[in-house]
Amino acid sequence: MYAQEVKSTGKGVKSLEEMEPQERAFQEKIDADIKIEPKEWMPEGYRKTLIRQISQHAHSEIVGQLPEGNWITRAPTLERKAILLAKVQDEAGHGLYLYCAAETLGISRDQMTEQLLSGKAKYSSIFNYPTLTWADIGAIGWLVDGAAIMNQVPLQRCSYGPYSRAMVRICKEESFHQRQGYDIMMKLVKGTTEQKEMAQDALNRWWQPSLMMFGPSDKDSVHSAQSMAWGIKQNTNDELRQKFVDQTVPQAEYLGLTVPDPDLRWNEEKGGYDFGEVDWSEFYEVLKGNGPCNAERMAARQKAWNDGAWFREGLMAHAKKREARKVAAE
Amino acid sequence: MSVDVKTDNALFELTLRMGDNALILGQQVSAWCGHAPVLEEDIALANTALDLIGQTTLWLGLAGEIEGKGRRADDLAFLRDTRAFRNALIVEQPNGNFGQTLMRQFLFDAWHLPMLTALKSSADKRVADIAEKSAKEAAYHLERSEDLIIRLGDGSDESRRRMQYALDGLWPFAGELTLADEIDAALATRGLAPALADIQTQHVERIRAVLKAATLKPPEGAPIRKGGKAGMHSEHLGFILADMQWLQRAYPGATW
Numbered sequence A: 001m002y003a004q005e006v007k008s009t010g011k012g013v014k015s016l017e018e019m020e021p022q023e024r025a026f027q028e029k030i031d032a033d034i035k036i037e038p039k040e041w042m043p044e045g046y047r048k049t050l051i052r053q054i055s056q057h058a059h060s061e062i063v064g065q066l067p068e069g070n071w072i073t074r075a076p077t078l079e080r081k082a083i084l085l086a087k088v089q090d091e092a093g094h095g096l097y098l099y100c101a102a103e104t105l106g107i108s109r110d111q112m113t114e115q116l117l118s119g120k121a122k123y124s125s126i127f128n129y130p131t132l133t134w135a136d137i138g139a140i141g142w143l144v145d146g147a148a149i150m151n152q153v154p155l156q157r158c159s160y161g162p163y164s165r166a167m168v169r170i171c172k173e174e175s176f177h178q179r180q181g182y183d184i185m186m187k188l189v190k191g192t193t194e195q196k197e198m199a200q201d202a203l204n205r206w207w208q209p210s211l212m213m214f215g216p217s218d219k220d221s222v223h224s225a226q227s228m229a230w231g232i233k234q235n236t237n238d239e240l241r242q243k244f245v246d247q248t249v250p251q252a253e254y255l256g257l258t259v260p261d262p263d264l265r266w267n268e269e270k271g272g273y274d275f276g277e278v279d280w281s282e283f284y285e286v287l288k289g290n291g292p293c294n295a296e297r298m299a300a301r302q303k304a305w306n307d308g309a310w311f312r313e314g315l316m317a318h319a320k321k322r323e324a325r326k327v328a329a330e
Numbered sequence B: 001m002s003v004d005v006k007t008d009n010a011l012f013e014l015t016l017r018m019g020d021n022a023l024i025l026g027q028q029v030s031a032w033c034g035h036a037p038v039l040e041e042d043i044a045l046a047n048t049a050l051d052l053i054g055q056t057t058l059w060l061g062l063a064g065e066i067e068g069k070g071r072r073a074d075d076l077a078f079l080r081d082t083r084a085f086r087n088a089l090i091v092e093q094p095n096g097n098f099g100q101t102l103m104r105q106f107l108f109d110a111w112h113l114p115m116l117t118a119l120k121s122s123a124d125k126r127v128a129d130i131a132e133k134s135a136k137e138a139a140y141h142l143e144r145s146e147d148l149i150i151r152l153g154d155g156s157d158e159s160r161r162r163m164q165y166a167l168d169g170l171w172p173f174a175g176e177l178t179l180a181d182e183i184d185a186a187l188a189t190r191g192l193a194p195a196l197a198d199i200q201t202q203h204v205e206r207i208r209a210v211l212k213a214a215t216l217k218p219p220e221g222a223p224i225r226k227g228g229k230a231g232m233h234s235e236h237l238g239f240i241l242a243d244m245q246w247l248q249r250a251y252p253g254a255t256w
Ligand SMILES: [Fe+2]
Pocket: A061, A090, A091, A094, A170, A174
């Protein structure tokens, strides 16, 4: 979901018998639920896939600051402002843990940043939608952080130690964000007619993009099998999407809001909701860079990076001077 | 509106000045979220803004209590117009580039810490309590901002040039923070707040020492630009409030 379309090796999954002893030992560890740590041997494909997945996740946290940050200066009360600031700060912190986790796999944060800014690396499609009203801040916390949790809870059991540990810390904060988002929605639906309309409008706009966070349908998702064998993905996209719908629909009902899907209905037999097909053409357009805010998000990140060049260089120059003085004094 | 409430006007002004400084600076700093030059700065600035908004809630909450007309912190923050704001002009100066934001923060922090430290001995226990809590945060802010001023001043040619430019522009606004008016004099006499002349000495000494280490020079003979403490603001404040107060103004009486 924060990593929606992580390209894997493209090869089929090998059986234990087909593997060389080193790889076989690696796979047996994973099968026995033993974590893989940075210094240990790992197949090149595993390392590369993880770098893609973790860096996509990290970039999503970083770009994800923007749509919500958009409302910090306009938050309606001091308390809401403080909560939103703390939330956006948490997301930046998530980005930081995740970049650190990816760095253990032999890529630097600057390299990852370069990949993001050049458009080579992806981030979650969800952050390419605009936050138009205050209700969007509620909807994001409730739905987007809700979907994030759905995906990240199983990742706490991921086979790669640093990623799994980062997820444990992150998940705690994400549940907090989701409760706060739901609380904003609750206030709105109990408020004036205009506030209630604002809440419904936000749900209307964020529902489909939230479902897209889980990535393409299983029948079109070509990278899952190997990632599952490697223990870096535990559930299929459709399984998680179903879980999310089942959890979220009753929450919407409790708010007195209508989920914008005419095909949504309870299916007694499967014990879950049936729901309409996601508009995948929109999803692929957004991934290609043609969503409503792709250009703005990239421009904002590029501007932050370019405008900050003198700052980073200034600090490096100072560190060099200090080092030179130390040497001279010795 | 009841008129028989006797507001301690000087004390009310003190809490508004402290609260509005924190609010307007916090509001401005918060706009950096997601746009800072490195991730660590995004986090640090959000943290500073968060502290300042927290302090605002305390100061304006107390201001409302002292005023005694039933206004809460949010009413004071979101429903006053520019002329009723009591922040010094420095905090409403635009964010500019990151160097200007840091310089504004440093000049403010170097005042904020000695001011809050002195307010810990205020004759009003409520003021002293807020100062006690806020001084710890201000100490951390100052530690951070002065470290960055030194590193960037004594950094590359480019970073020194930018920091000197920021200093030249902001220096005239620093003096207002410690320029005493009648209200300050009355507060000092009653032991509610320190004599600002003492704070000024500390403010200036700290700034001089840091600028020296940063190889930066304060401009000479620049007159002090003042007015905010008395409600005479720059044109910037109106825009800051338009942004900050918009929802409360657009949906009167709604709760969020
Ligand atoms: Fe996050």
